[in-house]
Amino acid sequence: EAGVTQSPTHLIKTRGQQATLRCSPISGHTSVYWYQQALGLGLQFLLWYDEGEERNRGNFPPRFSGRQFPNYSSELNVNALELEDSALYLCASSWVARGDGYTFGSGTRLTVV
Amino acid sequence: AQKVTQAQTEISVVEKEDVTLDCVYETRDTTYYLFWYKQPPSGELVFLIRRNSFDEQNEISGRYSWNFQKSTSSFNFTITASQVVDSAVYFCALSEAAGNKLTFGGGTRVLVKP
Numbered sequence: 001e002a003g004v005t006q007s008p009t010h011l012i013k014t015r016g017q018q019a020t021l022r023c024s025p026i027s028g029h030t031s032v033y034w035y036q037q038a039l040g041l042g043l044q045f046l047l048w049y050d051e052g053e054e055r056n057r058g059n060f061p062p063r064f065s066g067r068q069f070p071n072y073s074s075e076l077n078v079n080a081l082e083l084e085d086s087a088l089y090l091c092a093s094s095w096v097a098r099g100d101g102y103t104f105g106s107g108t109r110l111t112v113v
Numbered sequence: 114a115q116k117v118t119q120a121q122t123e124i125s126v127v128e129k130e131d132v133t134l135d136c137v138y139e140t141r142d143t144t145y146y147l148f149w150y151k152q153p154p155s156g157e158l159v160f161l162i163r164r165n166s167f168d169e170q171n172e173i174s175g176r177y178s179w180n181f182q183k184s185t186s187s188f189n190f191t192i193t194a195s196q197v198v199d200s201a202v203y204f205c206a207l208s209e210a211a212g213n214k215l216t217f218g219g220g221t222r223v224l225v226k227p
Contacts, residue, residue, distance in 0.1 A: 043204065101163045106157040
């Protein structure tokens with residue numbers, strides 16, 4: 001069974017640009033979660049999508065947005081990039097109805113210069 | 114609001130020593146889930162264990178063991194006879210409902226020296 005896959009592995013952007021990060025969940029998982037791991041700030045919850053709907057959002061500005069597609073894959077968009085957006089972005093998936101735990105991908109390391 | 118505290122930021126041990134990682138949590142819910150994850154240098158979070166609030170049985174899996182005590186809101190993790198491959202950052206996390214977001218502790222970096 002394939003795990004959670006994230007792309008790209010690394011992304012370098014200039015301040016003010018937009019970044020798009022992608023996540024494919026484990027087959028059968030309907031929920032996707034996004035977390036930001038910035039240096040010194042630990043793991044912060046960003047967004048939760050389930051069955052195509054946004055279910056919960058962390059304390060991040062609106063320029064962090066995303067969506068979930070009919071095949072349950074997800075995209076995280078970060079607009080108007082700032083230097084402090086440089087971080088490892090981790091995606092996790094779960095099958096909530098089955099009470100599964102959370103499986104994480106290897107992450108996308110975003111560097112804003 | 115939920116909160117997870119890992120007071121130890123870094124622990125250094127020599128191979129074969131035991132190491133215990135502390136985790137204290139806060140939640141108003143009576144139903145909740147506790148997790149431990151390992152993050153090696155590659156960055157991926159590796160699932161170690163999930164425990165729900167109604168199951169206070171301690172668990173052992175190989176060299177890993179967990180001690181869940183609701184009375185002190187703690188969910189501690191012990192690595193017995195540590196190995197160099199155990200070197201990683203370990204995170205304790207809490208979810209207040211199945212499928213809801215995870216709230217992570219700050220993590221404990223474990224360095225096992227040969």
